[in-house]
Amino acid sequence: xxxxxxxxxxxxxxxxxxxxxxxxxxxxxxxxxxxxxxxxxxxxxxxxxxxxxxxxxxxxxxxxxxxxxxxxxxxxxxxxxxxxxxxxxxxxxxxxxxxxxxxxxxxxxxxxxxxxxxxxxxxxxxxxxxxxxxxxxxxxxxxx
DNA sequence: TACCACGTAAAT
DNA sequence: ATTTACGTGGTA
Numbered sequence: 001x002x003x004x005x006x007x008x009x010x011x012x013x014x015x016x017x018x019x020x021x022x023x024x025x026x027x028x029x030x031x032x033x034x035x036x037x038x039x040x041x042x043x044x045x046x047x048x049x050x051x052x053x054x055x056x057x058x059x060x061x062x063x064x065x066x067x068x069x070x071x072x073x074x075x076x077x078x079x080x081x082x083x084x085x086x087x088x089x090x091x092x093x094x095x096x097x098x099x100x101x102x103x104x105x106x107x108x109x110x111x112x113x114x115x116x117x118x119x120x121x122x123x124x125x126x127x128x129x130x131x132x133x134x135x136x137x138x139x140x141x142x143x144x
Numbered sequence: 145t146a147c148c149a150c151g152t153a154a155a156t
Numbered sequence: 157a158t159t160t161a162c163g164t165g166g167t168a
Contacts, residue, residue: 073153074152074153074154074161074162074163075162075163076154076162077161077162094146094147094148095147095161098147098148098149101148101149101150102147102148102149102150102161103149103150103151103152103160103161103162104148104161104162105160105161105162110161114161114162
């Protein structure tokens with residue numbers, strides 16, 4: 001079963017492999033769902049796996065589905081960290097200066113928990129973006 | 145990689 | 157109904 005390559009043409013060799021076991025398959029389910037449930041990408045990956053007789057990426061089991069629904073929810077500030085306890089906007093950060101169009105809380109008041117990525121929980125947003133991009137690297141341009 | 149813009153969920 | 161600000165895409 002040839003692993004799909006090409007597409008964006010920027011992928012390191014080992015960026016994408018089919019899941020080796022059920023745990024990894026579920027991890028991929030999480031990533032896929034986080035990216036987009038009904039995208040052509042999802043259908044493509046699903047088809048690839050079925051064709052290869054590997055772990056299917058769907059349907060999601062009930063508990064995993066519940067987990068994913070939780071992840072989709074907008075997170076709330078913890079209310080306990082230093083930034084959360086701060087009452088005043090600094091008035092000088094980019095978010096304060098760009099309040100009208102930016103719609104972001106003052107940087108000094110941004111909850112420590114919310115600074116972390118919702119995608120993987122504990123990685124910087126940029127890393128999260130990279131993780132998402134990696135999913136697309138292996139795909140042909142017709143899919144991306 | 146920080147900043148900007150925007151849709152919209154959630155709070156008020 | 158209005159306000160706040162999360163999540164995400166785009167860009168300089």
